[in-house]
Amino acid sequence: MAAGYKRKNIWFFHHYAVLPSMNGQIRPFNFGKMLKEHGYEATVFAASYLHHANRNVISDGRRCLFIDEEGVPFVFVNTPSSASGLGARIRNMASFYFGVMNVARDYAREHGKPDVIIASSPHPLTMIAGIRTAKKLKIPCVCEVRDLWPEAIFSFGKVKEHSFLGRILLAGEHWIYKNADRIIFTKEGDVDYLKERKWDAGQGGDIDLEKCHYINNGVDIEAFRQAITEERLADVALQDEKFKVVYVGSIRPVNEVGLLLDAAALLKEQRDIQFLIYGEGNQMEELQRRIAAEGLTNVTMKGYVERRFVPYILSQSSVNILNYSQAKYNWTRGNSSNKLFEYMASGKPIISTIKMGYCLLEKYQCGISLESSTPEELARAILKVRDLPHGKYEEMGKNAQRGAADFDYKALAAKLMAVIEGL
Structure with a gap:
């Protein structure tokens, strides 16, 4: 273990996380592997339906599937397909939101609670699930922002920023940033977004920029x-x-x-x-x-x-x-x-x-x-x-x-x- 660090148990909530043998997001796996080398324990909670491969790793009615590959345990939460359109994607996201909280609760009873939850976007429900689960377990939650939602939705023209739905989405986003114990942005300039919204403490807002960090994606x-x-x-x-x-x-x-x-x-x-x-x-x-x-x-x-x-x-x-x-x-x-x-x-x-x-x-x-x-x-x-x-x-x-x-x-x-x- 590296000097200055003490052993901790980390949970990653990441809807689209996959193992290296699958197509998709392997950032949580890479972090889990590196953390393990420094004496940490890391477990990844992900959706069973693999969005990038259009297949489901759970073919029956079980709530979750446990796979340990290269010493990084994955808990795949049973979720439906998201392939048939916007409605299917929303159902898939909602299913993971409720499912990961329930599975994580039971997993904590059997394996013990973590020291920290790291909950990743792009869609905000995963971060809300991370914050809610962390509060129940009385541990901190780090929210990792990979894409700025709802800004991306606004830029595609699917929802107007000043519409009723747009205002609700912005209020939810602000709640996440306010309640996260730390925020990790994957793009260097994303912290500028908080300043543009005037949500930072320096402009009278309630978000301390000191809790914001920049850790981009990368390569092994x-x-x-x-x-x-x-x-x-x-x-x-x-x-x-x-x-x-x-x-x-x-x-x-x-x-x-x-x-x-x-x-x-x-x-x-x-x-x-x-x-x-x-x-x-x-x-x-x-x-x-x-x-x-x-x-x-x-x-x-x-x-x-x-x-x-x-x-x-x-x-x-x-x-x-x-x-x-x-x-x-x-x-x-x-x-x-x-x-x-x-x-x-x-x-x-x-x-x-x-x-x-x-x-x-x-x-x-x-x-x-x-x-x-x-x-x-x-x-x-x-x-x-x-x-x-x-x-x-x-x-x-x-x-x-x-x-x-x-x-x-x-x-x-x-x-x-x-x-x-x-x-």
Whole structure:
């Protein structure tokens, strides 16, 4: 156990948490593994329906399923599918909210109560469940804010901020921040949101900014490097000598993968450039039709790929693309995408199709951020990286790896332990 820390039992409430063998959020597992190495105990409570894989790990009527993988116990709470639309997603969230409180109560009777609960968003019900459970157990609750809800809902236009529902959502959000013993934001600038709302004590509000902390997402560098060596994808396109422009992620409107096709159309005459797009989503067929109709032989849609192959894919690229919608999200406060840190760990230059606040590409000089997100600007950025002198290209890749080291889960776990011990 590291000096200065004493053994504690930590519970994570995280709706979308999964084990490394599954597709989804592995941040709680990574933290649990690192905390265990420092003498802590960690248990993760998650939903049984795996949103990113569209399957349920519980096939019968049992309330929960216990799985211990690599010494990090997971308690999967039985929840219904969220796949059939908004109503199903709301039912899934509500089911986890009530289910995790009931399962946690019984789990505490059998295994003893924890010292701290860490309850994570994006949806606020998990954080409310964490606060309520912690109050009953008379322990502190740390709320981890990964996405600012309801701001994200407002930005999509699904709910108006000044509507009756919008005001209720804001009141609930404020209650969470007020009642959390500590708040962890995954984006560096998210604390600015409290100031914009004038909820901070400095402007007469009731939230002390001293209880706010910044711990971004990250990457397990040791596991990432091991996967590059041991989990090689048999894909001849990755062995090609061409300049490989790689995107790995969802193929959905918010990711605007169509922009890559627009840039590819402008670069059709550049025979040494090949776009490789890995992932799946509801725009796959539409984009494949475009590729065929426009004769984009310089674009290949690779489809779904297992997570274990992602480190190798990224390591074989020439440049990796962070592709997002500029209009459908507020990027002024930074980025907490897991993909960003995997891109950095791969040691390859990065092009972001959006300009973010608190930009890590600028901080570590490891890539290019586009100002206006046009196909022409993206095409120019790709050519710029391709045409870099060899030494400058290598330096950009090394900068990316140095930046990734600051977001290795070992470093992030040390920050989390400091928050826990500060309670």
